[in-house]
Amino acid sequence: MTLEDRRDEEPDVYQPAEDSHLLAEAACDRLEGTEVVLEVGTGSGYVAEQIADETGARVVASDLNPHAVRQARTEGVEAVRADLVSPFRDGSFDAVAFNPPYLPTDPENEWDDWMEHALSGGEDGRAVIDPFLAHVGRVLAPDGVVYLLVSSLTGVDEVVEEAGEHGFSAVAVADEPFPFETLTVLELLR
Structure with missing residues (x-):
């Protein structure tokens, strides 16, 4: 099923878009296929499916x-x-992949449904990212890695700093510019 076909699926589910493709591609390029992988916030399941199909990893x-x-x-x-x-x-x-809700959203403009939960990252875009970074280390194997998609709207430097506060070093392994933002996949290691 193509990205376009999936966008017509369940209206209460985040369907794959350019950010999903970028995360899936970056994770697939870096995983060996022997890992046990968790995809957090799977939405339609596109990223998890791509990782499993392309690498053979258990997802x-x-x-x-x-x-x-x-x-x-x-x-x-x-x-x-x-x-x-x-x-x-x-x-x-061994690895965790996450395409979090990262769009900065004014509390006055939030709506209360599943799509808002999939898109809104709170006022600074990091309302879900920060708690994720605080807890993801617990589920990682000793040499585990995190692939985290972030937007320039969210503040990549701020996310890297927060990751550092939780014992992770970060390196950008993929990015893609768009008219209003640049999407970046960070690889986080302890």
């Missing part, structure tokens, strides 16, 4: 949105409903 996906979990499962993705990494055991994953 588990999670999303807070029950509609997303259902759609990902219909695509053959092993998906569970979860808030970030909360239900997973310590040291369970």
Whole structure:
């Protein structure tokens, strides 16, 4: 199924777009295929499916949105409903991929539905990224890696600084400019 076909799927689920493709491509380029991978915030399951299909890695996906979990499962993705990494055991994953809600959103303009949860990163765009960075280290294996997509609208330097406060070093492994933002995939290592 193409990116365009998937966009017509479930209206309450974030469907793959350029950011999804960039994250999937960066993770696939860097994974060996022997890893156990967690994709947080899977939405349609596109990134998890691409990683599994292209690398052979075992991929588990999670999303807070029950509609997303259902759609990902219909695509053959092993998906569970979860808030970030909360239900997973310590040291369970060799890699974690996350395309978080990163759009800075004025609280006055937020709406309360599943798409808002998939898109809105709060006032600074980091309302979900910061808690993720605080907790993701717990589920990583000792030599684990995180692939985190961020936007220039969110402040890449601020995300790198926050990652550093949680013991991660960060390097940009992919980026793509668009008219109003640049998307960057950060590789985070401890």
